[in-house]
Amino acid sequence: MANLEILVSELPTLIQSLKLTLGDSNQIMEQIILINNAQEQLRNIKKLIAQELRFEHINNSAIATLPRLSAAATLFIPNLGLVDPAIAENFGNSETKISLTDLNSKLDNWIEWGYFLQAIAADILSDIQLVNQLNFNIINLSISNEFQTLNDSLQIDLSLANYNILKHQIEKNSDSQKQLLQLQQKINYIFDTIKNSRNLLNILLGVSAFYGKSGFALEWLDDDHELIISSERKFQELTDILNDCDYFQEQIAALIIQANTLTQQGEQALEKIEQESSSQEVGIVPKFSTPKIIRSALIIASSLLILTFAGLKIREQNLSLTQETNAFVIDDGRAIANFKSAQKLGMEAASLVQKPPHPLKVWQQAETKWYQAIILLDRIPAKTSLYNRAKKKLAYYQINYKSISQRVIIEKKAVGNLESAHKLATEANLFVQNSPHSQLSRKQAQDKWQQAINLLEAIPESTSVSVQAKEMLSIYKTNYAVTSQHS
Numbered sequence: 001m002a003n004l005e006i007l008v009s010e011l012p013t014l015i016q017s018l019k020l021t022l023g024d025s026n027q028i029m030e031q032i033i034l035i036n037n038a039q040e041q042l043r044n045i046k047k048l049i050a051q052e053l054r055f056e057h058i059n060n061s062a063i064a065t066l067p068r069l070s071a072a073a074t075l076f077i078p079n080l081g082l083v084d085p086a087i088a089e090n091f092g093n094s095e096t097k098i099s100l101t102d103l104n105s106k107l108d109n110w111i112e113w114g115y116f117l118q119a120i121a122a123d124i125l126s127d128i129q130l131v132n133q134l135n136f137n138i139i140n141l142s143i144s145n146e147f148q149t150l151n152d153s154l155q156i157d158l159s160l161a162n163y164n165i166l167k168h169q170i171e172k173n174s175d176s177q178k179q180l181l182q183l184q185q186k187i188n189y190i191f192d193t194i195k196n197s198r199n200l201l202n203i204l205l206g207v208s209a210f211y212g213k214s215g216f217a218l219e220w221l222d223d224d225h226e227l228i229i230s231s232e233r234k235f236q237e238l239t240d241i242l243n244d245c246d247y248f249q250e251q252i253a254a255l256i257i258q259a260n261t262l263t264q265q266g267e268q269a270l271e272k273i274e275q276e277s278s279s280q281e282v283g284i285v286p287k288f289s290t291p292k293i294i295r296s297a298l299i300i301a302s303s304l305l306i307l308t309f310a311g312l313k314i315r316e317q318n319l320s321l322t323q324e325t326n327a328f329v330i331d332d333g334r335a336i337a338n339f340k341s342a343q344k345l346g347m348e349a350a351s352l353v354q355k356p357p358h359p360l361k362v363w364q365q366a367e368t369k370w371y372q373a374i375i376l377l378d379r380i381p382a383k384t385s386l387y388n389r390a391k392k393k394l395a396y397y398q399i400n401y402k403s404i405s406q407r408v409i410i411e412k413k414a415v416g417n418l419e420s421a422h423k424l425a426t427e428a429n430l431f432v433q434n435s436p437h438s439q440l441s442r443k444q445a446q447d448k449w450q451q452a453i454n455l456l457e458a459i460p461e462s463t464s465v466s467v468q469a470k471e472m473l474s475i476y477k478t479n480y481a482v483t484s485q486h487s
Contacts, residue, residue, distance in 0.1 A: 007045045014038045020117045021217040039114045142212035156266045163273045170266040191245040250462045256403035261350045335384035338376040345373035357464040360411045370401040414463035417455040424452040449480035
């Protein structure tokens with residue numbers, strides 16, 4: 001019994017080694033060896049338990065207490081849940097007793113979990129393309145760190161009077177906006193891969209892209225194939241990662257709006273500097289000496305005599321050139337008008353969405369204004385003087401339009417969830433009122449309440465209906481509990 005107690009005291013360490021950190025191929029191979037060693041020691045404990053169980057008087061007794069772990073959250077027992085309730089509590093807070101029979105069953109589950117990890121490791125190592133993709137993911141920043149880096153880079157000092165420095169900041173801001181769009185696409189890929197893929201290895205690729213350099217380890221996989229993953233001492237389920245993806249998408253959308261507002265303010269500051277510079281240049285009157293003026297007059301007089309003889313030949317060319325010039329002036333005038341109108345619409349759209357959350361109608365108004373501004377800029381011809389500026393501003397506006405469109409989708413979905421939840425709640429009440437004593441009716445009402453609760457919990461806090469959703473959620477949960485008690 002003493003030897004068994006010694007081995008049992010090492011259980012926390014053994015169980016903690018039954019995990020798989022997804023790094024490079026060499027790291028994975030090293031972990032396979034550690035898992036093998038842990039399984040061997042677990043099998044030794046099973047042998048000693050078998051010997052003890054041969055004695056009838058031990059069958060119903062309890063072995064010595066299991067030592068407490070230094071951090072309860074780091075222990076995951078492969079069973080029906082994350083941790084058996086009794087063991088979870090006592091491993092984290094005090095000491096516990098567990099029968100030899102129950103412990104033997106736990107050992108079987110832990111050994112089986114080790115086999116599962118080994119199978120995953122073997123599948124990864126046998127797929128060179130998968131290994132290469134994992135290696136690529138772990139050299140990039142995690143989604144969280146990449147977002148924070150871009151957030152820190154979005155700044156323009158509007159107090160600067162230096163044209164070149166301000167222009168550089170605007171260009172840097174523009175680059176960050178493009179990177180934010182790329183991050184949006186990356187998060188979409190991660191979300192779709194984790195949510196929709198039926199292949200565990202593909203899911204792991206999505207998780208790897210999410211954590212990047214931070215790395216992650218497989219800690220547990222329950223009967224519903226819900227992965228428990230650890231990264232930097234934080235434990236998450238796959239659903240937690242999906243929720244994080246939603247959160248970052250909302251934050252990125254807000255950040256793009258902020259970046260576009262900063263860019264517009266920066267461009268206005270640049271225009272102001274240009275105007276001030278131009279006004280200073282206009283105010284300078286060139287000085288000419290009198291002899292130079294006389295010589296210029298003589299030259300002009302001679303030139304006029306020559307031009308008189310050549311005037312008839314040039315007149316037709318001048319007429320054609322005048323027509324082209326007039327056409328250019330007209331196009332340029334329209335371009336200037338369109339550019340100014342687009343700027344005005346952009347400022348109105350940016351002003352509308354300051355200090356969110358906003359109702360769906362406000363987001364839709366801003367979306368319409370960005371779209372109208374984009375149409376105006378897109379109509380500016382290539383031969384006009386404003387074409388290059390319009391093309392650059394068009395890129396900013398398209399980014400902002402996409403961002404606002406995303407917020408419209410989020411807000412619309414939130415409003416839809418709220419309305420659907422209210423409808424389900426009404427149906428639930430009808431079931432109970434029409435057949436208050438019917439077991440079936442109460443079960444149907446309970447299902448309706450649960451569906452309504454799920455819809456309300458999916459509403460993001462950044463939406464305008466989140467406060468209302470929280471109030472309804474509290475009531476619906478109470479109703480669900482009451483219905484459950486009587487069903």
